[in-house]
Amino acid sequence: MEDAIRRRRRLRHLQERRRRAAIRRRNALFAAALASAVIGAIVGSGAGGGTSPVARPARLARGGLGPPPDTGDLAPFKGPVPVLMYHVIDDAPAGASYPELFVGPRTFDRQMEALERQGYVGVSLNQVYDAWFRDGELPGKPVVISFDDGYRGQYVYARPELRKLGWPGVLSAIAGRIGRPGAELSNAMVERLIASGWELDSHTINHVDVSKTRGAQLRDEVAGSRKMLQKRFHQPVNFFCYPSGHYDGKAVREVQDAGYLGATTTNTGLASKNEMYKLKRIRVEGSDGVSGLERKLRNAGA
Numbered sequence: 001m002e003d004a005i006r007r008r009r010r011l012r013h014l015q016e017r018r019r020r021a022a023i024r025r026r027n028a029l030f031a032a033a034l035a036s037a038v039i040g041a042i043v044g045s046g047a048g049g050g051t052s053p054v055a056r057p058a059r060l061a062r063g064g065l066g067p068p069p070d071t072g073d074l075a076p077f078k079g080p081v082p083v084l085m086y087h088v089i090d091d092a093p094a095g096a097s098y099p100e101l102f103v104g105p106r107t108f109d110r111q112m113e114a115l116e117r118q119g120y121v122g123v124s125l126n127q128v129y130d131a132w133f134r135d136g137e138l139p140g141k142p143v144v145i146s147f148d149d150g151y152r153g154q155y156v157y158a159r160p161e162l163r164k165l166g167w168p169g170v171l172s173a174i175a176g177r178i179g180r181p182g183a184e185l186s187n188a189m190v191e192r193l194i195a196s197g198w199e200l201d202s203h204t205i206n207h208v209d210v211s212k213t214r215g216a217q218l219r220d221e222v223a224g225s226r227k228m229l230q231k232r233f234h235q236p237v238n239f240f241c242y243p244s245g246h247y248d249g250k251a252v253r254e255v256q257d258a259g260y261l262g263a264t265t266t267n268t269g270l271a272s273k274n275e276m277y278k279l280k281r282i283r284v285e286g287s288d289g290v291s292g293l294e295r296k297l298r299n300a301g302a
Contacts, residue, residue, distance in 0.1 A: 086147045088154075112161050148203060155185060222240065
């Protein structure tokens with residue numbers, strides 16, 4: 001009888017030891033998991049947050065200068081590149097004179113995310129130029145996201161989406177409007193865009209038709225706008241954008257004489273290294289949506 005009692009006591013003691021060991025193991029696993037979660041949250045917050053195991057893209061070089069972040073497929077690139085042309089990133093107000101110039105913020109986000117799913121990677125015009133002429137490298141499917149004029153929605157809506165993807169934008173700014181009282185973009189906003197990897201280029205001082213401008217006024221609008229932006233933002237301002245896409249031989253020569261590396265137009269197609277001062281772009285309009293943008297890229301040969 002006593003032997004049976006001792007065996008039951010030993011069995012209960014053994015079961016209790018096992019139970020305590022199981023609790024210790026469970027607590028250890030919980031602590032390890034908690035520590036891992038805390039470390040992950042710290043790392044994630046430093047890289048932009050989120051729960052995705054995919055690392056946030058590397059920090060972009062100020063002003064879209066230098067090589068693009070290494071996406072694992074950087075290589076020499078001499079071929080044509082799609083340059084998308086956006087204007088206002090915002091919903092068109094009722095009665096807008098040119099509603100197609102407005103692309104809604106959510107539509108813009110979906111377009112950028114669709115491009116990423118298709119393997120595109122955003123780059124700057126400076127990076128494209130370096131690949132074409134200076135032995136630089138680009139991702140396998142580069143795309144330039146350009147914005148004309150300088151509108152608040154480019155800062156408020158486009159900047160966060162491109163920042164999330166790790167892509168630069170290209171701002172062709174009307175130099176005489178930036179930073180003025182009541183302007184769409186303040187100097188501080190442009191500085192933050194540059195710090196976020198955006199390239200700054202010129203779109204004249206007053207958005208004049210350079211094909212109808214001559215002499216000192218043409219030089220001021222072309223060369224003067226570049227000097228104005230260089231002095232204010234300490235950027236090279238290497239590219240020019242023809243207002244409304246209008247240009248002629250004299251305007252092209254003025255752009256060349258001002259020291260620009262190239263100029264963008266509203267001519268439809270892919271930008272090519274053989275047309276540096278008449279770079280084609282793909283206009284993105286408010287009614288395009290994702291499918292319309294994809295169709296335009298296909299039609300351009302991208």
